[in-house]
Amino acid sequence: MPDLDRHLPGIAAGDPDAFQAFVVGAESRLREGLASFAAVVDTEAVLQEALLRVWQVAGRFREDGRPNGLLRLATRMARNLAVSELRARGRVVAESDSEVARRLDALAVADAALEPDPLLRRRIEACRRALPPRPRAALEARLLAGGGEPDAALALGLHMRLNTFLQNVTRARRALILCLRRAGVDLEAHP
C-alpha cells in the first residue's frame, strides 16, 4: 500500500481534506485489523471512534522514519479500544502482542499508490443503474445519509417499513456483487 504519511503535513496543520485522504486510504486496513474482534466487539463503532481520536492527536504525532506511521498509530488505537471494550465486559483478549507487532510491521512498508480504476467505476455505475427500483432507492438512501442517520429514519423517508428497507439494502448489495462478478470483477481484489 502507499505511504499514507504523505498526508501528515496537511493533517498536522488541521486540514480536514488531508485527513479525509488518509481515511480513504486507511479504512479497509483498519477494518481488517479488527476482524479477530468481530464476534465480540462492534468493530464499526470502534473503527469510527479510533479515526476520530487519530484526528484529535495527529497534530502531536511524530514520525519514526518508517512508512505509514499514522496508520500504525491508528491500528494500535483501534485495537486498544477493542480490547478496552472486551475487558469492560470481563472477556479475555485472544490476540497476542506479538501478532499485533507483526501486523504493525507489515504496515510499515510502502509501495506505489494505486489509482482508482475508471473502468471499474463505470462497471459499478452500470450495475447500480440496473438495480430494481426499491433496492436501488434503499442503497442510495444509505449512501446519501453517509452513516449520519439511523435506518429507521431512512425507511420512513422512503415510505418503507424498517424490515423492508433493510431487506432491500441486502438485495442491493447482493445484486451489485453478482453484477460485478458477471462483469469479471472480484470485489476482494479491490480493497
Added chain:
Amino acid sequence: MTDRRIREVLVEAAAGAWRPRHPGGRLGPHPAWADLDEAGRREAFEAARQSRRLEALLDPEGLSTTARAVMARVRTGR
C-alpha cells in the same frame, strides 16, 4: 417473519455505518449488533466489509459511509 429473515435484517442493520452516540459523545454499538449471536456478528462484519467497498467505489471521492460519518464529525467538530 421467519427466524432466518429476522436474523438477516439484524445483520443488515448492524452492517450499516450509523452508530448511536453516548452522552459523552463516544460512539456505541448498534442495538441490532447487541441482539446478534457471535456467528451473526461475524456475518455483519463481512456484510459491512463488502458494503464499504461498494460504497467507496460508488462515491466520486472514494468515501464509504464509514468515512463520510467520520468526516462529518471532523468537519463539524462534534
